[in-house]
Amino acid sequence: MSATVTDNIAFHSDIRDHEKPWVALQPGFERLGYRFRPRFRQGWAPSWDWSPQDLVSRLEYEDALVLTRVKIMDATRIHDNARVVIKMLFAECRAAEEAAIAEFLGGSDPEFKRPIVPLLEKIVFPSRPDLTFLVFPELVRWDTRPFTFVAEALDFARQAIYALLFMHHNGVAHGDISPGNIMVDGLHFFVNDPHPADLDRTRATFAQDNRLHSYDRPIFPTYYFIDFGFSFAPAPGSVLRVQGAYGTDYSVPEFSGPADERIDPFKADLWSMGRFLLVYVVDAYVGLDMLRPVVNALRQVNPDERMSAADAFQWIDDLIGRMSDAELLAPISHRLDYDLHGVVAEEMNTAIRLRTLGNN
Structure with missing residues (x-):
């Protein structure tokens, strides 16, 4: 076995x-379970080791998968065979x-169902005080399984809002609302x-x-927000203002001002x-135009005119309550002509142009 040695480990x-x-x-994590x-x-x-070394052959081996x-x-988790993920923080x-x-929002109180990924454990090793590890249950991305009924998409929007x-009620601004930061308890979606x-x-x-799996009726899994690397929690009673470089959504109109x-x-x-x-x-599916009013209310250019999270949640709750079973069970599908990558790229280009103008 060819090996190199770093810090006395082969x-x-x-x-x-x-x-x-x-x-x-790894041995430390094993001792912790x-x-x-x-x-x-x-x-x-x-x-x-004793098989052909070409790339195609290696891809068929489970232990060839590099950490991405x-x-x-x-x-x-050894004691109950639960699947978990561990996040390294510097x-x-x-x-x-x-x-x-993460600990404040994702407390593991079983009596309270939180929309934040539960924090199972926080770990700091004496040998690496510069690192903190957070243990969470394993989830999958919110869009792993496409929506097939109106009711499923509305339930997702309701849970996301x-x-x-x-978070806002508890004084936390997330700062990175994006497709990779909303997950679903969805391992059971798969046949195996x-x-x-x-x-x-x-x-x-x-x-x-x-x-x-295919379903002939709507299913309503639980969705969770993750990743608080860009989040802020101001002291109670204080008014938080951050620089325009905050967060990762550069389409926010305020970002077009000086840096x-x-x-x-919030x-x-x-x-x-x-x-x-x-x-x-809404734009990615056919049949979800009923959500446009609340989406437009959240996307007001003037920050002070945006609908609050509380009002948006109530709006969707009322919408679902008004709809008939036939409307909620109506099938939906992805728009075949929708160029998501093109939309996001153009959005980014526009944001960069506006940001450049704002700093001149």
């Missing part, structure tokens, strides 16, 4: 640099703030238990034949929620 030559911190700490996949355990040797997200590791990147907000209401690093493959055999201009992140969240629902749900 790493196989196939282990990438960004995987080494996880491998180095979390088991990594074979590739990320100390002493691992590839299962393809530097800060995220999937694992199994001290220099607001680790304390992110961990505190309720999550925003929950999916592999954590490749949902199209099965966990047990790594066979590339995993499929989604040092102070903006209200108002920016409202725009981002409206933009997210418009681009990824």
Whole structure:
């Protein structure tokens, strides 16, 4: 086995640099009750050592899957075989703030159903005080299974806005409302238990034949917000204003002003929620025009004229209550002519142009 040695640990030559911190700490996680996949355990040797070395052949081996997200590791909780993910936070990147907000919003009180991913455990190893690890249940992206009925899309919008209401009510501005930060408790969507690093493959055999269940009635899974790396929680009674570079949604109109201009992140969240629902749900599907009024109300150019999260939640709740069973059970489908990537690219180009003008 070809290997290099770093910090007195022998790493196989196939282990990438960004995987080494996880491998180095693997025994510590094991002692705490979390088991990594074979590739990320100390002493691992590839299962393809005596097989053809070409790339296509390697892709058929489960332990050939390289960690694609530097800060995220999937694992199994040993005592109950539960699937979890572990997020690595760096001290220099607001680790304390992110961990505190995740713990505050995602408390594990079983009596209270929160729209925030539950925080199962926080871990700091004495050997790496610069790192904090947060353990969460494994979820999948909100759009893993397309909506097939009007009721499903409306329920998603209702839950997403309720999550925003929950955060704002508790004094937290999320700052990064985007497709990658809304998840769903959806492992059961799949016919076979999916592999954590490749949902199209099965966990047990790594066979590339995993499929989604089909449903002839609407289903209503639970959605969760994740990732508080851009979030802020001002002290009670204070008024928070942050610089225009805050967050990741550069379509927010306030971002077109000078870079040092102070903006209200709670108002920016409202725009981002409206933009997210418009681009990824309302415009992406045929049959969801009934949501346009609330989306437009959230996307007012003047921040002070945007509908609040509380009012938006009530609006959708009232809408669902007024609709008949036939309307709610109406089938919907993706727009075949919808160029999502083109829409997002044009949105980004426009934001860059406006930001450039605002700083001249």
